[in-house]
Amino acid sequence: MQYYIVRLISRIIRLLPDRAAMILGNVLGELCWHLVPRRRITMMLENIQRALNLDRGAAYRIAKQSATRFGRLCIEVLSVQKYSRQNIKDYVCFEGQEHMDEAVAYGRGVIVATCHSGNWEFMGAALSLNGYTSSAIAARQSNPQMDRFFNEQRAAAGLHIVYKSGVREVIRMLDAGHIIGVLMDQDAHRDGVFVDFLGAPASTPQGAAAFARLRNAPIVPTFITEISPGRHRIICHPIVWADQTGEREKDIAATTRRLSVIVENHIKTYPHEWFWLHNRWKTKPPAALPPPCLPC
Secondary structure, eight states, rough: HHHHHHHHHHHHHHHHHHHHHHHHHHHHHHHHTTTTTTHHHHHHHHHHHHHHTHHHHHHHHHHHHHTHHHHHHHHHOOOOOGTTTTGGGGGGGEHHHHHHHHHHHHHEEEEEEOOSSSSSHHHHHHHHTTOOOEEEEOOOSSHHHHHHHHHHHHHTOOOOEETTTOOHHHHHHTTOEEEEEOOOOOOGGGGEEEEEEEEEEEEOOHHHHHHHHHHHOOOOOOOEEEETTTTEEEEEEOOOOOOOOOOOHHHHHHHHHHHHHHHHHHHHHHHBBBTTTTTTOOOOSSOOOOOOOOOO
């Protein structure tokens, strides 16, 4: 039943003019801000103040912008089926697209290292609609009906979805020349490598470096930022190659650190667009960690 309700809402939103849809998104964002638990807001403010060296007032403004933008983000995700190869350039432009084209030309697949900044969900759809054969690594939703809906939305834009447990499928997609989007800014618990991130050690996902090293695939750090409500820019950075010294764990850790710096710099440039609601520094570095599980 939930699936059909959300589908109906999606259909209604797609019928709205762009301006009306964005106004609705802004209203939803303001309402959601008032529902954020107080302890979560306190965590956001403390992390923003420490990471960006800001006073509490400036931190509060960034925290609120970061949270309220989810109204517009949700509207865009729900209405993704209104975008097509014919109209996507009305909504998305590129900066540094030559780096993506160079990476694709190697024919080894491409790792897109990105983060929860801007409308990252829409970025995958936009890449696909711009003609790039794209896949996204996604977490399976706990609600099967919502999982079905979101995967249908992604598939409508031409995205192939790989669940986080599908390591072999990721490798197959790379071998087939797909662009694989990998998020690098979530707490990775015991499976991550600890790198300094916005001023504090953070357990960082190693998937981008591990897969790139395994297949000698180019990594293109890529992000999306909102130019104006409903309009976006995809920023592609120059190719990063995974270290290949023969010491696998050190190579993966070193590449992860280099990518993490690029992610960090993007967040510093667009702090109001990052997902500060997530406790990025939840896992603390222990005295010693057992070797993480990585693709062979």
